[in-house]
Amino acid sequence: MKFTRHADNTLPGPSSLKVNARSIEFPDGTCASFAIAGYPREVGAGWLEPLTGYPGHLDVSLHIEPVPPLIAAQRLRRQLARLDSARTADFATEAAADDAAELAASLARGHGRLFRVGLYLTVHATDPGQLEAEVQHVKTLAASLLLDAQPTTFRALQGWTATLPLATDTLKTRRTFDTSALAAAFPFASPDLRPRLGDTPVLLGLNAYSSGIVLWDRFAHDNHNSVTIARSGAGKSYLTKLEVLRLLFHQVQVCVVDPEDEYRRLANAVGGTLLGLGTPGVCFNPFDLPEDAEDDALDRRAMFLQTLVATMLGEPLTAATKAVLDKAVIATYAAAGITSDRRTWKRPAPLLADLATMLEATDASELAVRLAPYISGSYRSLFSGPTTTRPDGHLIVFSLRDLPEETRPVGMLLALDAIWRRVSNPADRRRRLVVVDEAWTLMREHEGARFLYRLAKSARKHWTGLAVVTQDAADLLGSDLGKAVVANAATQILLRQAPQAIDEIAEAFNLTEGERLFLLSAGQGEGLVCGGTGDRAAFYAVADTSEHALATTDPAELP
Structure with missing residues (x-):
């Protein structure tokens, strides 16, 4: 069977394809698909990560359909009745009956729901010979995960389309999952990082050693503070702007102390409030x-x-x-x-x-x-x-670049006071994030250092997180106030470090030798996120085109 795209060239996809019994041939390659028909009885979080991290070209598709509660209850009753009648001496049936009873109790208490889930795989190769080798590798990998991967014989076309981003399950090979099992099957979990996630998870980036994503929710931890330390040009401000953008989607109010006017384009793009202290015509x-x-x-x-x-x-x-x-x-x-x-x-x-x-x-x-x-x-x-401009809105940026050195301490004090009044106001309690970029400039000023210390100690009581971003680790770690800021940060993000500072960083954050070497050789945007519970993961920041345009400060990319 052969399909050819319309001559007007309007539909995306290959110009032609040939459908065989177990594979599909394209002009530049071939593929074969599998439907997962059997699953292990018990799994851990992120157990599908080996599939998403497969070194070859493997498409993984997970189709999820919720089951209405009334239908779920009826099916469970029938299943329990059938399993109870077949208990006898079959231990597998007895275990299944116990699982079904436990699931029924969980649903009755409202602790979860049922879902119909289909998991499909499509492996790609350049020629049939390579495809056969890749198929064997994928079947072996699936078997190691206790997955029964069945080839889509005589349904190769349906298997391929089921793994395309069309949200169409053309195979209908499904299995019933409860809420906890479905959560454990989330295919993009990072296996070496198990953070607590609440209502405001933020994508930090992709795992540097697998294809898993690194999600982090600062508001789900003991305190909401963070420190980001990196050498100049390592991408610390870039990563901070991405987090600000993504937290705005969660209705988190963000206040930024911006010494270098790096957040102007971001504030203008999202309708934020920009106070350019020192700019002609701006009064406070x-x-x-x-x-x-x-x-x-x-x-x-x-x-x-x-x-x-x-x-x-x-x-x-x-x-x-x-x-x-x-x-x-x-x-x-x-x-x-x-x-x-x-x-x-x-x-x-x-x-x-x-x-x-x-x-x-x-x-x-x-x-x-x-x-x-x-x-x-x-x-x-x-x-x-x-x-001239009231510090109100969902994003408030205090730009200090245009302040002369003689008046910068005064302007900084005004900005910090305005932020503190907003944060500590009990009549306006909400999630907030205070970003202090290039924090070393504040640490040199007595009032700025006192502000960071006070906010680091008490921000959690006001439902606020403090994000301290600096390129000078010595200023932060070389004073008692700076050490207190670090000690009160449940989130620590380390990007590329200079050789002169790595010893001090390694001692302060208890880094292993491998982590030291990683931070010395990390590329732009690559780093290490450390949680208060001891979880750590190496990651690299990712952004789409619009986010990158707002976050970058590379002169070669700016108009």
Whole structure:
């Protein structure tokens, strides 16, 4: 039998094919198919991975059809009755009856469902001689898994189409699975990684040593924090952007501290909020009060403004200066009509210039003069007016690239404070992820290091994960604060490491010699994910075309 594609060349597939009894011949190869007719009694998670990891060209297709609960209950009753009547001295029948009774009890309690599952294989080769050898290898592999692989004799065409991505089961060779058995048959599980998966699993990539996928759910672990350490150019920011994109599909709100403006294209593509601190025309008023703030929000703002002024001045404030500044801040709010009454908090907030005017009026002109660069001097652009863009939305990116070095600590403090207010607000509790890219820039600043330490310790209580991404392991592992961040991260991702840092990394993360060598020779995007339970897997990041366009920072690929 021979089939030829239409002359207009509109249908995908081979130009022609010849159907034999057990094989199909194409212009550039041949294939044979198998239907799995028998299964082992007990299996473990990822037991189909040897098939998906077969070194040759093998298509594996799993067709799943749920069985309605009423029909499932009727079939189980008939099966139990038949098996009970045939128990006698047949031990296999007795074991099957026990399994059926256990399954019926599980379904009655609502712990699972029944599914009709068909598993089909199609092996490809370049010529009939090679196909025969490949067929024997696949049959041997299936037998080692206790699978009964039957050739689709005189149904070669149906066997081939059953393994195409058409969602059409043309063979109908099915077996009944319950929920747990079907979960164990998931064909893309990574056998060397058994993470806990909840409602927000994310694809990290493919297993570096098999075809299994590496799924990870940071929110299903003891804490939701992670650290990603890699040398420059190893793909750490690329992998982080992929996780951000995929978590957005799970309605996780993401806040990013972006020192290098690498997340701008991503934020624009998904409708996120971008605050380019230091960009002309962008203002951020530290006096803003959140609309759904707690009753002590005004007092907290006053205390934060003391920290902000101390950062601006580059030195701690004395007790006397704190007292004067606190009085001036409260008076500045009062002059704008804002008091401890929550109904007044919707009024326009005062500006930093109003605080300077109030300081001059309270005989604190020296402090006002020292704040002049941020009010009327060269650093005034960030504080010269009301906030231009509110930090709201599903993705909030604070870009710090355009901030001068002199004002970067101040801008960073504003960004971190805005994030902390959102995270710690009990009136808006939801899953969140705070990404701190190039975290070594924060570790150099006292307030930035304190923020990372505080968030690493308490993020879990606020249903939030902290993702620390850095290329400088020494800054992270060389301080007590940095070690605390690592110790409180249930997820650790290590990409390619520099030879100068591998000894410190190996000691901190208890790497084996093989893992050391892997990280030294890993390619771009390849790495090691380590879980809090001791599970580890080598993987490489994968992305489709649209994801890659948003995640890459390669100058050769950017317009």
